[in-house]
Amino acid sequence: xxxxxxxxxxxxxxxxxxxxxxxxxxxxxxxTGDGITGLIGHTGSGKSTMMQLINALLKPTDGQxxxxxxxxxxxxxxxxxxxxKAGLVMQYPEYQLFAETVEEDIAYGPRNMGLxxxxxxxxxxxxxxxxxxxxxxxxxxxxxxxxxxKRRAALAxxxxxxxxxxxxxxxxxxxxxxxxxxxxxGVKKYARESGTNVIIVSHSMEDMAMYCxxxxxxxxxxxLMHAPCAEVxxxxxxxxxVGLDVPQITRVAYMLRQYGVDIxxxxxxxxxxYDKLRSKN
Amino acid sequence: xxxxxxxxxxxxxxxxxxxxxxxVKAVQDVSFAIEEGSFTAILGHNGSGKSTLAKLLCMIYAPTGGQILLNGKNMSAEDVTxxxxxxxxxxxxxxxxxxxxxxxATVVEEDVAFGCENLGIPPAEIRRRVDEAxxxxxxxxxxxxxxxxxxxxxKQRVAIAxxxxMKRKIIIxxxxxxxxxxxxxxxxxxxxxxxxxxxxxxxxxxxHYMNExxxxxxxxxxNKGQIxxxxxxxxxxxxxxxxxxVGLDVPQTTELLYKLxxxxxxxxxxxxxxxxxxxxxxxxxxxxxx
Amino acid sequence: xxSDIAFGQYCEGDSLLHRLDPRAKIILAVLYIVVIFLAxxxxxxxxxxxxxxxxxxxxxxSPRIVLGSMKALTFIxxxxxxxxxxxxxxxxxxxxxxxxxxxxxxxxxxxxxxLRIMLLLVCTSMLLTYTTTPIALTDGIEQLLxxxxxxxxxxxxxxxxxxxxxxxxxxxxxxxxxxxxxxxxRGADFSEGSLLQRAxxxxxxxxxxxxxxxxRADELATAMECRCYTGGAGRTRMNVLRxxxxxxxxxxxxxxxxxxxVVLNILVPGIGLAM
Numbered sequence: 001x002x003x004x005x006x007x008x009x010x011x012x013x014x015x016x017x018x019x020x021x022x023x024x025x026x027x028x029x030x031x032t033g034d035g036i037t038g039l040i041g042h043t044g045s046g047k048s049t050m051m052q053l054i055n056a057l058l059k060p061t062d063g064q065x066x067x068x069x070x071x072x073x074x075x076x077x078x079x080x081x082x083x084x085k086a087g088l089v090m091q092y093p094e095y096q097l098f099a100e101t102v103e104e105d106i107a108y109g110p111r112n113m114g115l116x117x118x119x120x121x122x123x124x125x126x127x128x129x130x131x132x133x134x135x136x137x138x139x140x141x142x143x144x145x146x147x148x149x150k151r152r153a154a155l156a157x158x159x160x161x162x163x164x165x166x167x168x169x170x171x172x173x174x175x176x177x178x179x180x181x182x183x184x185x186g187v188k189k190y191a192r193e194s195g196t197n198v199i200i201v202s203h204s205m206e207d208m209a210m211y212c213x214x215x216x217x218x219x220x221x222x223x224l225m226h227a228p229c230a231e232v233x234x235x236x237x238x239x240x241x242v243g244l245d246v247p248q249i250t251r252v253a254y255m256l257r258q259y260g261v262d263i264x265x266x267x268x269x270x271x272x273x274y275d276k277l278r279s280k281n
Numbered sequence: 282x283x284x285x286x287x288x289x290x291x292x293x294x295x296x297x298x299x300x301x302x303x304x305v306k307a308v309q310d311v312s313f314a315i316e317e318g319s320f321t322a323i324l325g326h327n328g329s330g331k332s333t334l335a336k337l338l339c340m341i342y343a344p345t346g347g348q349i350l351l352n353g354k355n356m357s358a359e360d361v362t363x364x365x366x367x368x369x370x371x372x373x374x375x376x377x378x379x380x381x382x383x384x385x386a387t388v389v390e391e392d393v394a395f396g397c398e399n400l401g402i403p404p405a406e407i408r409r410r411v412d413e414a415x416x417x418x419x420x421x422x423x424x425x426x427x428x429x430x431x432x433x434x435x436k437q438r439v440a441i442a443x444x445x446x447m448k449r450k451i452i453i454x455x456x457x458x459x460x461x462x463x464x465x466x467x468x469x470x471x472x473x474x475x476x477x478x479x480x481x482x483x484x485x486x487x488x489h490y491m492n493e494x495x496x497x498x499x500x501x502x503x504n505k506g507q508i509x510x511x512x513x514x515x516x517x518x519x520x521x522x523x524x525x526x527v528g529l530d531v532p533q534t535t536e537l538l539y540k541l542x543x544x545x546x547x548x549x550x551x552x553x554x555x556x557x558x559x560x561x562x563x564x565x566x567x568x569x570x571x
Numbered sequence: 572x573x574s575d576i577a578f579g580q581y582c583e584g585d586s587l588l589h590r591l592d593p594r595a596k597i598i599l600a601v602l603y604i605v606v607i608f609l610a611x612x613x614x615x616x617x618x619x620x621x622x623x624x625x626x627x628x629x630x631x632x633s634p635r636i637v638l639g640s641m642k643a644l645t646f647i648x649x650x651x652x653x654x655x656x657x658x659x660x661x662x663x664x665x666x667x668x669x670x671x672x673x674x675x676x677x678x679x680x681x682x683x684x685x686l687r688i689m690l691l692l693v694c695t696s697m698l699l700t701y702t703t704t705p706i707a708l709t710d711g712i713e714q715l716l717x718x719x720x721x722x723x724x725x726x727x728x729x730x731x732x733x734x735x736x737x738x739x740x741x742x743x744x745x746x747x748x749x750x751x752x753x754x755x756x757r758g759a760d761f762s763e764g765s766l767l768q769r770a771x772x773x774x775x776x777x778x779x780x781x782x783x784x785x786x787r788a789d790e791l792a793t794a795m796e797c798r799c800y801t802g803g804a805g806r807t808r809m810n811v812l813r814x815x816x817x818x819x820x821x822x823x824x825x826x827x828x829x830x831x832x833v834v835l836n837i838l839v840p841g842i843g844l845a846m
Contacts (some may be wrong), residue, residue, distance in 0.1 A: 043432070043462045057752050072674065080758055096753040098778035112758030137832040143782065147327060157757060159314050174459045176326035176489040178528025203463050206533070245463060248492075248533040248555055255559030261566060273539045280566065309733065340727055367799055375797045382787045383794035385705045387738045394809035396798040429741040535702040 002069070004054055004086075004165055006150065011049050023049040025221040026063070033167075033197040036188060041218030042243060049169050050108045050218070054199070055088040064138045064179040067165070084113050088162030090091075091170045093154030097142035102133070102153050105142050111192075127160030128153075129156035130190045132182065148179050155183070159190065161251055165193075172207060180204075184211045187236040188233035206247045209268040217244070230266035249273050284482055285317040286352055287338065287373070287451060293346030294333055300441050305396045307333040309506040310347070310555040317450075320484045322494035322514075325503035326528050331487050334503065335455045338485065339375045371400065374444035378456040380436035381429075389439055390415065390430070396447040407446075408423045414446035417471050417480070434465025438472055446477065451483040452476070458493065470496065491518075491530050502529070515551025534558040544568035579705050586631045587646055588702040589815065593711030595818035599825055600698045605830040614839040616683060617830040619690055622828060628699045639690060640696060648685050655681035661796050709733045720803075727803030735791070745786065750779050 011024040024046045031037055040048045052058040053065055056072050056079050064071045072082040090096070099105035103124055110123040128138060131152040137145065142153055151171075151173035171187060172180040173281075184200075188211050191198040202208055203259065208215060208229070215232040217225040218243040225232050232239070236246045236254055246254075247269075253267035282509050292311045298304035307330045315321055325331040336342045338349060340356060348357045351369050355361070374396075377383045386392035390411050397407040415421045420439040428436060437457055454473065456465040470493060476482045486497065489553045494500050501519045502510040504527045510517050517524075521531045521539055531539075534555060546565045552558045610616050629635055641648070661676030687726070699708060713730035720726050751761070754775045761772050 009496045042464065051753070055756055057755060080760060083756055083758055088747065088753075090753045090756070093753065095783055096750055096775075096779050098775045098782075107758040108754075108759075112760070160755070174456075175529040176492075176528065178326050181528075209405070243464070249537065251555035252534060252537065252558050255556045256563060259559055259563030261559075261563050270540070273537055277537075277541065277562070277566070278544070291772070339797060341797065347691060370797060370799050375794075377790065377794055379787075379790060380606060381655070381742050382790035385735060385738065385791070385795060387704075391809070395795075395800070398806050398808055399799040399801065401805045401807050404807060404811045427741075428738070429745075468613055514739065518628075534612065 002030045002065075003067065004031040005029070005064075005066040005069070006053070007064045007066065009053060009060045010064060011046075011058060012061045013049075015061060023221055024053070027221075028165065029216065029223060029226065031197060031199070033195075035213035036191050036198045036200060037210055038200050038202065038212035039210060039218065040214040040215060041224075045151055045218040046221040047218050051088065051169060051199070051201060054165065055086045055167060056082040057088070074162060081110075084109075085163055086096060086160050086165045086167060088167045088172060089155055089158045089169065093128055094147065094150035094156075096256040097150060098189065100144050101139055102128075102145070103138040105189070106138075106157045106160050106204060109157055113161060114244060121164065123160040124156075126162075127156035127158075128144075128184065130159050130194070131156035132186045140250055146183070150174070152186075155187075160184060162194075163196065164179075165197045165199065167201070169201045170203070171200065172202070172204070175249060176280050183246070187211070203272065205250075207249050209250075217242075219244075229268055233268040234265035262267070283318070283363050285314045285350075286317045287315040287485075288350040288353075289308065289313050289334075289338070289347065290350065291347035292349065293375060294337055294342060295345045296333075305505050306339060310468070311503075311506070311508055312347075313501060313508070313511065314418055315451075315483060318477070318481045318483055318495045318496045319499060320474075321486070321499045321501060322497035323485060323503060324489065324491070324494045324517075324529065325486045325487075325509075326489060329503040329527075332455060332507055333506075335375065335453050335485070335487050337525065339453055341375075345445060371447065372449055373451040373453065374447060374449040374458045375453045375455060376440050376444065378459050380433050380440065380460065383440050384428045386429055387430055389420065389426050391427075392428060392439055392529060393442045394448050396443050400447065410446040410448070410553075411442075411480070413515075414442040417445060417476070418442045419490075423523060432465055432466035433461045435464070437469045441469075445480070445482070446554055447450075449482075452483070454484065454486040454488075456489070458488065458490065466490075467484045479506035489529070491532050492553075493519065513551075514553070519550035521550075538562070541565065582630075582632050582636070582701050584631050584702065586629055586702065588626070588630045588697060590817065591702075591821060592812050592814050592818045593703050593707040594715050594812055595814060595821060596698045596703055597708075597711050598714060599821055600695055602825045602829065603694045603698070604691060604823065606832055607694065608686060609834050609836070610687070611830060611836045612840050613683070615835040616686055616690075618688070618828070618831060623690055623693045625696070627693065630697055632697075632701055635636065637693060637696065637701075641692060644688065644692060648688055649720075651688065652681040652685050655684055679784055704736050706734055709737070709811075710808075710812065727806070731803075739784075739787065742781070744788075746783060747776065747780055750776050753834060 001100055002032050006029040009024055009027045013023055015019045034218060039047045049058065053060055059073055067082060068086055071264050097105050099108065106124045106127050110120045119233065123170050128135060133149065133152045133156050137149060142150060145153060168187065175183065184207060187198060188195065200212060214228050216223060217232060217239065224242060225235065233246055233250045236250055239246050250268050251268050253263050253273055254265065256263060267273045267276060287337065290312050292307065292308055294306055296305045311334065323331050323334060337344055343358050350356065350434065351372060356369055381551060384392050385395050393411045393414055394407050400514055410451040415424055418441050420435065420442060423431060423435065428439060430450050451466050458469050461469065473484055473486065474496060477484045488494055495514045500512065500514050501508055502517060502524065509523060509527065510520065518531045518535045521535060524531055532553050534552050535550050538550050538552060541562065542548050542550065546563055548565045552561060607619060611620055611667065627637055656673055656677045657671055659677030659680050660673060661674030663675035665673050665675055698813060709730050713726055716726045759772055
């Protein structure tokens with residue numbers, strides 16, 4: 001069953017003005033809701049637009065966006081309901097915290113959904129737990145938290161809405177390797193335990209390789225590939241051709257073939273490469 | 282032996298505490314010397330003290346202990362005045378993390394000129410320096426553009442042009458690539474490398490990207506306000522255990538070679554180029570384990 | 572492209588008007604305003620209309636844009652006209668609607684006053700906003716007011732504040748959009764509910780916006796300090812404003828225009844303003 005479906009979707013910014021710019025060009029995409037989907041592409045490839053279309057922040061110029069088989073713009077008045085279903089965590093979400101306490105901030109989304117106070121409280125605790133935020137922090141002001149904690153608080157605020165789809169734009173931007181592992185590891189755990197379909201947008205191929213199950217590669221407003229990680233990285237030359245990077249280890253595997261050591265083209269983590277090399281000898 | 286331009290001697294900085302928060306020693310007894318024309322990366326995780334160190338070196342913070350020596354002159358002595366610090370800032374500049382928050386003017390070339398204008402340089406000379414600086418960072422085309430329309434990488438290049446127009450010899454980059462996309466990061470890294478190699482500018486780069494640190498001549502690893510390791514990228518990354526312990530990564534090539542070496546293959550660890558790494562592995566597999 | 576609003580008034584160009592020194596343009600605008608107020612007779616208004624049309628012609632900006640900018644003033648124009656038509660007492664009674672009497676003088680007055688408002692608008696927009704970037708205007712004002720420095724008026728600091736504000740308007744507009752989107756994604760609703768509810772809905776936007784503006788201000792201050800900024804004293808400028816013959820010629824033309832208007836007022840009084 002498709003959770004998210006984009007049918008012939010196009011999006012044009014500033015349509016009808018001299019600044020007209022086509023961001024998405026007749027996109028078709030089906031996400032079935034298993035695990036984590038990575039969305040990769042350059043700045044300007046259309047991935048941010050796609051994200052905002054799924055979250056109904058933008059309305060497609062052409063085509064349909066379906067969630068659970070229903071066209072999200074069929075009833076424009078109920079568009080807020082769609083946003084509750086498709087949670088979006090923007091880049092640097094810590095800059096959107098505003099409430100007096102972390103708890104109040106996380107509760108903002110669930111309250112907007114019109115849930116009972118009891119339910120809201122429950123959701124807050126759940127959101128905080130999944131985001132790896134210690135309960136003792138809930139009574140603090142969000143502005144007292146460390147950078148990493150703020151990021152988690154913002155993430156908790158969206159998780160607390162229990163969306164069916166969780167879209168994360170560069171969730172690990174600006175974090176050091178330890179911070180990246182914690183936040184992305186947390187997201188992976190959340191995806192597995194809650195059964196939520198997670199979409200991660202990121203520039204880091206290494207991170208994508210580590211945490212995603214399948215990848216959607218975008219270039220110039222079109223979808224170039226949509227396949228499991230191994231398959232996408234096995235087409236390294238195509239990625240490089242559109243100016244995208246591949247993990248360093250994929251390049252090593254690629255070069256190894258030229259020196260007569262074939263460990264496959266679909267290697268994208270160090271452990272995998274190592275295991276393959278070991279099984280060779 | 283090359284000229285030492287910047288030196289930290291037992292440098293310490295303690296953030297003052299109050300009733301709720303205890304005082305924190307962000308930098309503790311750190312000593313190192315930076316050679317003229319060198320490229321040093323300061324690597325560390327968030328909260329390791331690396332950003333505080335940058336602010337100390339730029340004299341934005343005054344150390345609570347120890348000294349900073351700029352061209353042999355103690356900048357932390359009691360008798361150093363505000364005017365001396367201003368004078369020192371002619372030598373040492375900083376490029377910050379957020380590209381938006383360091384651009385002052387509404388036109389690119391006006392922003393590049395800002396520092397020179399502050400120094401009271403004659404207009405014709407400023408014009409010449411601004412044109413030259415924009416050329417060095419490859420932004421001449423955008424001289425009359427509004428900065429808010431540039432990409433992140435371009436904004437950082439404008440900020441770099443602003444410091445080189447002031448003819449500064451040392452530039453500190455405080456996570457200047459952290460907010461950029463891969464393309465912007467490459468633009469900025471290429472510019473930094475060119476400045477260092479072609480124009481002889483001394484570069485200190487604070488980062489947590491291993492791949493960027495690997496391009497430097499020297500890496501100083503910070504942890505808990507202290508120096509954890511100090512050496513060439515080859516030396517530092519060939520000792521990956523302490524890095525892993527404090528939550529830092531090493532390049533994937535090093536990680537793979539490290540695993541193979543542990544299995545008894547005779548391979549070096551200080552290889553960051555995928556092609557060379559592949560060649561070494563292929564040869565090692567031929568020779569077999571020792 | 573919303574972030575362009577702040578600079579929307581300026582029309583890129585390389586006309587004579589664009590190239591005049593901003594200080595000269597400010598002086599010209601002030602002089603021209605005086606001339607417009609000097610005009611009394613229909614003949615002198617005719618001359619000014621011709622001159623303003625010439626200004627638009629020289630600037631190379633489409634007359635449609637100029638007329639379009641008057642739309643914003645429609646209300647003021649109509650209001651002034653109505654007041655003049657109905658309040659003005661004169662000798663030639665045209666018609667009367669009960670107690671309200673409309674005189675020919677009233678109509679003439681209304682037409683001329685509306686003309687005056689339009690001339691003022693064209694003059695300031697042609698000389699200042701359309702052909703001068705906000706930053707050049709700021710520079711011009713700073714240098715014109717420089718003598719006030721001696722009276723300890725912080726002219727440079729005001730100008731710096733202005734230009735930093737101009738620099739950050741687009742950045743903050745962009746940021747506002749981002750924050751609005753983020754809160755919308757969390758189910759915020761800015762369009763429904765009572766006034767109070769809507770005002771309350773703005774808190775999640777305003778708080779982060781202020782926090783971020785302060786953070787930016789803080790970082791910018793550090794960055795400026797690192798670039799050796801210590802205020803206006805001892806500062807030079809890369810682009811030094813210089814008057815040249817064009818500027819003096821332009822001022823001469825406007826002074827002549829003023830003389831012509833005065834002469835026309837006397838020589839060809841004809842129909843004219845009663846006040």
